[in-house]
Amino acid sequence: MGGPFIIGVGGGGSSSGKTTIASALIRALSGGLNASEVQINEYASFLKLSAKKRWGAIKYTKTEFYSSIIDDAEILKEPNKDTQRLIEAGAQVVLWVQSPPENLSEVMPLALDRLYHLDGIIIEGNSAIEFVNPDVIVFASTGGNKDIKQSSWSLLNKAEIVIMSSDSPLFTVYPDILRNCKVFDTWNFNKNNDNDIIIKEVIDYMETLMNEKKAKELIIERSVEQRISCAEARKIAEETGLPYSSVGKLADDLRIKISNCELGCF
Numbered sequence: 001m002g003g004p005f006i007i008g009v010g011g012g013g014s015s016s017g018k019t020t021i022a023s024a025l026i027r028a029l030s031g032g033l034n035a036s037e038v039q040i041n042e043y044a045s046f047l048k049l050s051a052k053k054r055w056g057a058i059k060y061t062k063t064e065f066y067s068s069i070i071d072d073a074e075i076l077k078e079p080n081k082d083t084q085r086l087i088e089a090g091a092q093v094v095l096w097v098q099s100p101p102e103n104l105s106e107v108m109p110l111a112l113d114r115l116y117h118l119d120g121i122i123i124e125g126n127s128a129i130e131f132v133n134p135d136v137i138v139f140a141s142t143g144g145n146k147d148i149k150q151s152s153w154s155l156l157n158k159a160e161i162v163i164m165s166s167d168s169p170l171f172t173v174y175p176d177i178l179r180n181c182k183v184f185d186t187w188n189f190n191k192n193n194d195n196d197i198i199i200k201e202v203i204d205y206m207e208t209l210m211n212e213k214k215a216k217e218l219i220i221e222r223s224v225e226q227r228i229s230c231a232e233a234r235k236i237a238e239e240t241g242l243p244y245s246s247v248g249k250l251a252d253d254l255r256i257k258i259s260n261c262e263l264g265c266f
Contacts, residue, residue: 005052005120007206008129008137010159012169013149017142019082021163022057022124023089024199025138029120030055030090049207052119056093057086058111060125067099067107069114082124092118101127108132126155135213136160136206141168142186160209161202211240215250223256230261 007025011018029049059082070076076083076094086094093115099107108131115121123129129137139159141148148156148169156162156178163184164170174183182205184198218236222228228251237247251258 003116004056004118005049005210006132006134006136007120007122008132008134009122009124009140010126010129010137010152010155011140012152012156013147017140017163017165018124019059019085020142021138021140021199022122023085024195025203026055026057026086026089026091026122028196028199028203029053030092049120049203049210054092054118055090055120055122056095056115056118057083057091058095058097058108058115058121058123058125058128059083059086060097060099060123060128062125062127063098063100065100067103068097069107069111070096070098071114086122086124091122097125097128101131104128104131126152130155130158136209138163138202139181141165141170161205163198163202208242211242212246212250215240215242215247216254219247219251219254219256226255227257227259230258233258 009018009022009025030053071093075081076096077087078084083094083096095111095114097107097111104127108128112121112132123132123134137155137159138161139152139156140163142163142165159181161182161184162170162174162178163186164174165186168185170178171185174185184202186195186198215236218239219228219233222232222236233247233251234244236242237244240247242250248258
């Protein structure tokens with residue numbers, strides 16, 4: 001997995017909690033959440049988000065006509081700006097990208113290139129996330145978010161993780177429409193003292209997604225004619241930290257048969 005790990009944080013509209021969640025993720029990750037649990041081996045750099053300490057952030061704002069990438073510290077640190085909150089959370093580099101959506105193909109690669117030396121990047125802004133296609137997408141619907149913008153449904157359908165409060169318009173309908181993502185619900189994320197617990201759970205789930213993605217890559221890489229040995233499958237489980245049963249399910253999803261099973265693990 002080359003380059004920084006990219007997390008996209010989008011939402012249902014203004015006041016949906018995007019910056020609150022993005023800042024909480026940066027604070028937890030750049031502070032070395034669970035650092036004592038990191039196992040230093042050849043896989044640690046991409047299988048443990050807690051091993052990634054250097055995080056940057058891109059804040060995207062839609063404009064009508066012009067494009068710019070702002071890195072001026074005086075502007076970014078102005079009081080009450082979202083960029084100020086991202087800096088205070090611990091982001092090593094923050095860029096404020098302003099652009100019409102149709103110009104993102106020109107401006108976003110330039111912004112990402114400036115942060116490529118970091119371990120991870122958090123991108124806040126729906127259109128930017130749609131363009132970049134991050135490793136993980138988090139959709140926010142908390143606080144004052146009383147409605148989901150029509151343009152946000154596309155991103156919601158791509159999200160792996162949804163964080164919402166009980167006053168979210170999604171709260172009463174999510175069992176029916178959010179079947180393909182992990183939902184974290186809270187009374188009010190912006191004021192809840194348990195935010196750190198929720199963010200810890202979100203990061204743990206992201207790591208599971210990373211492990212599963214790597215396991216799939218290894219299963220495909222090490223299979224021959226749609227078959228992989230039990231010994232090799234067990235090795236993949238141990239390398240990625242996944243249960244044997246999870247690796248077995250991933251192999252089934254890929255329609256790759258595990259052969260010569262010695263221990264009934266799969």
